Amino acid sequence: MSPTPFTEETLGVRDTPVRVLFGGKGEPLLFLHGAGAAGVWLPVHERLAEHFRVIAPLCPGFGGTPRPEWLDRTTDLTFHHADLLGALGLAQARVLGVSIGGWMAADLAATYPDRVSRLVLVGASGLSIPEAPIPDIFALPMEAVLPLLFEDLSTALALLPGSMDQDFVEAQLRERATMAHLAWNPHFHDPKLRRRLARVTAPTLLLWGEKDRFTPVAHGKAYERLIPGARLEVIPGCGHVPPVERTDEFCAAVVPFLKG
Amino acid sequence: MKFYFFHLMPWPHLPDDFDEKYTSSWVTLPNEIYKPELGVGLYNRYLDELEYADQLGFDGICVNEHHQNAYGTMPSPNIMAAALVRRTRNAKIAILGNGLPLRGNPLRVAEEIAMLDVMSNGRIISGFVRGIGAEYFSLNLDPTESRDRFHEAHDLIIRAWTEPGPFAFDGKFYKYKYVNLWPRPIQKPHPPVWLPSMGSLETIQWAAERRYPFCSVFTPVDNIKRMFGQYREHCDRLGYTPHPEQLGFAAGPYVAETDAKAREEIEEHVMWFFKKSFKMPLEFLMPPGYTTEASLRTMMAQGFKHPGEMSFDELEKVGMVMYGSPKTVIDKLKDRYRELGGFGFIIAGTAGNTPHWKTVKSMELLATEVMPVLRKEFPT
Numbered sequence: 169m170s171p172t173p174f175t176e177e178t179l180g181v182r183d184t185p186v187r188v189l190f191g192g193k194g195e196p197l198l199f200l201h202g203a204g205a206a207g208v209w210l211p212v213h214e215r216l217a218e219h220f221r222v223i224a225p226l227c228p229g230f231g232g233t234p235r236p237e238w239l240d241r242t243t244d245l246t247f248h249h250a251d252l253l254g255a256l257g258l259a260q261a262r263v264l265g266v267s268i269g270g271w272m273a274a275d276l277a278a279t280y281p282d283r284v285s286r287l288v289l290v291g292a293s294g295l296s297i298p299e300a301p302i303p304d305i306f307a308l309p310m311e312a313v314l315p316l317l318f319e320d321l322s323t324a325l326a327l328l329p330g331s332m333d334q335d336f337v338e339a340q341l342r343e344r345a346t347m348a349h350l351a352w353n354p355h356f357h358d359p360k361l362r363r364r365l366a367r368v369t370a371p372t373l374l375l376w377g378e379k380d381r382f383t384p385v386a387h388g389k390a391y392e393r394l395i396p397g398a399r400l401e402v403i404p405g406c407g408h409v410p411p412v413e414r415t416d417e418f419c420a421a422v423v424p425f426l427k428g
Numbered sequence: 429m430k431f432y433f434f435h436l437m438p439w440p441h442l443p444d445d446f447d448e449k450y451t452s453s454w455v456t457l458p459n460e461i462y463k464p465e466l467g468v469g470l471y472n473r474y475l476d477e478l479e480y481a482d483q484l485g486f487d488g489i490c491v492n493e494h495h496q497n498a499y500g501t502m503p504s505p506n507i508m509a510a511a512l513v514r515r516t517r518n519a520k521i522a523i524l525g526n527g528l529p530l531r532g533n534p535l536r537v538a539e540e541i542a543m544l545d546v547m548s549n550g551r552i553i554s555g556f557v558r559g560i561g562a563e564y565f566s567l568n569l570d571p572t573e574s575r576d577r578f579h580e581a582h583d584l585i586i587r588a589w590t591e592p593g594p595f596a597f598d599g600k601f602y603k604y605k606y607v608n609l610w611p612r613p614i615q616k617p618h619p620p621v622w623l624p625s626m627g628s629l630e631t632i633q634w635a636a637e638r639r640y641p642f643c644s645v646f647t648p649v650d651n652i653k654r655m656f657g658q659y660r661e662h663c664d665r666l667g668y669t670p671h672p673e674q675l676g677f678a679a680g681p682y683v684a685e686t687d688a689k690a691r692e693e694i695e696e697h698v699m700w701f702f703k704k705s706f707k708m709p710l711e712f713l714m715p716p717g718y719t720t721e722a723s724l725r726t727m728m729a730q731g732f733k734h735p736g737e738m739s740f741d742e743l744e745k746v747g748m749v750m751y752g753s754p755k756t757v758i759d760k761l762k763d764r765y766r767e768l769g770g771f772g773f774i775i776a777g778t779a780g781n782t783p784h785w786k787t788v789k790s791m792e793l794l795a796t797e798v799m800p801v802l803r804k805e806f807p808t
Contacts, residue, residue, distance in 0.1 A: 304565075306565075306711065306715055306716060307455075307565060307709075307711050307712065308711060309709065309710070309711060334728070337728070338721065338724075338725070341716070341721070341724060342721065344716040344717075345572050345716040345717030347716065348570060348571060348572050348715065348716035348717050349570060349572040349573070349717060352564075352568070352569075352570040352571070352572075353568045353569065353570055
């Protein structure tokens with residue numbers, strides 16, 4: 169099967185230029201990436217683009233883009249993503265978020281319930297679960313962080329470029345600084361989110377890797393308790409990033425749900 | 429030339445298996461290693477040494493701020509300065525410095541320095557620092573805001589010291605309806621501000637713009653030379669010639685009767701200092717966003733080497749260690765003076781776990797045999 173073609177466009181979202189990757193046709197699906205996956209058209213995007221019009225924006229401050237002056241909290245991105253939907257002329261979309269993108273998606277769905285028709289959170293951060301704390305990745309070297317994220321380390325290679333040149337290293341450092349600004353304190357969560365999740369009206373699927381060592385399954389269970397009607401599915405033997413590590417199983421669970 | 433004596437107040441009692449068992453003496457080193465019963469004697473010994481520096485005629489004595497570590501047990505330098513104010517007579521008390529972004533409420537720094545300035549009748553030098561990367565882990569502060577908070581807190585403190593209150597301050601991070609400092613500092617326009625720094629170009633230029641003395645710590649002489657050059661160039665651009673006392677050199681010389689004796693006595697303590705008390709992973713030293721992208725590019729291009737990876741000879745060769753007989757130390761300082769294009773003050777100190785008797789001996793030789801010669805040769 170030939171790869172699904174994608175196009176790339178830079179949109180002005182208020183005063184912020186945003187690179188967006190588009191692929192496929194059909195109902196719009198806003199795909200919010202996690203760290204390390206900004207601006208990369210992955211196999212999972214191709215698969216989803218067979219069923220939906222996939223809209224994959226680069227989050228400002230990620231993927232080597234400069235961090236805008238207005239960006240301090242995940243909540244700032246909620247307004248940004250609502251504005252992005254507006255710039256795309258979309259009153260509503262299916263929204264899927266991975267890792268820190270899952271946190272953004274959850275906050276968007278809680279703040280603007282009417283803008284999100286269906287919600288998928290994958291290994292989402294955003295909550296504090298004292299029994300299953302999110303490890304302090306800022307204190308760890310990359311070689312110690314990757315095994316926290318991937319059960320099958322070889323799949324992480326999909327996210328890495330052919331050569332680790334200076335540009336790549338600088339983009340990584342800049343993204344790490346954005347992550348720190350958003351998630352240093354409170355550590356990868358917003359204490360306000362817990363209560364607000366009751367506002368989510370979208371049917372919600374929570375997808376977690378059983379071996380997620382960054383946001384352990386306990387985080388998925390908490391989201392399941394807090395979002396009305398949400399359903400948690402756990403992929404056995406999978407790490408923090410099922411769309412990369414187990415693309416087939418991931419799509420098998422997500423596509424029927426998103427089609428509703 | 430002026431002479432300052434600096435104390436870090438380290439915790440010298442690290443366990444024998446420290447090297448194998450612990451990756452850091454900062455942030456995560458278990459605090460059960462700190463024994464308050466031993467701390468009693470240690471704090472008093474360290475304060476005695478600083479007081480003795482005043483009696484020996486040093487121009488100033490220095491304390492600083494670090495958190496949750498064995499390298500320096502002074503989370504609040506202002507408390508140490510307060511202890512010293514009443515027990516010293518002549519020396520300036522240089523707080524090098526208060527970590528401005530580390531304070532939730534920086535007006536407290538303005539207040540405490542003003543108190544100390546009045547209590548000491550104007551003997552306070554107020555250093556401002558950001559705190560090293562590890563501090564942002566220990567106090568759980570967003571390192572990406574460090575620089576902006578530093579600048580804003582600085583502006584607030586200077587205004588609080590110099591402008592009639594009450595006035596309102598509306599910053600990005602700090603907002604006050606009533607800035608109205610009681611007491612006000614006695615030195616006019618305000619206590620001297622110093623900038624001890626790792627020496628990014630932005631910081632150097634910022635210091636030069638404000639005529640703040642700059643001194644670089646734990647930096648190879650080649651780098652100091654570059655930094656002094658950048659400072660002087662920027663002064664040039666601003667249209668003034670810096671006063672010699674705007675540049676300082678943290679020489680940290682150890683003085684003994686002979687060169688051989690000096691080396692024999694100090695080597696293990698210097699190595700303890702760099703290899704043990706400064707041990708930390710790169711992640712602690714440089715958390716995300718703490719260092720500007722420009723500085724990171726420079727570091728990547730030059731290749732960064734943790735001083736703990738260097739041998740004693742290498743450390744000496746790059747100029748991060750100085751020792752010798754009084755004559756040798758005089759010669760070395762004169763060489764450095766020429767090499768660096770001059771400096772107005774040097775900072776001496778005691779390295780790591782150096783015991784009391786060695787600390788005192790070196791201080792005495794410095795005060796009686798080195799200082800008089802250099803003061804005469806480089807009058808201030």
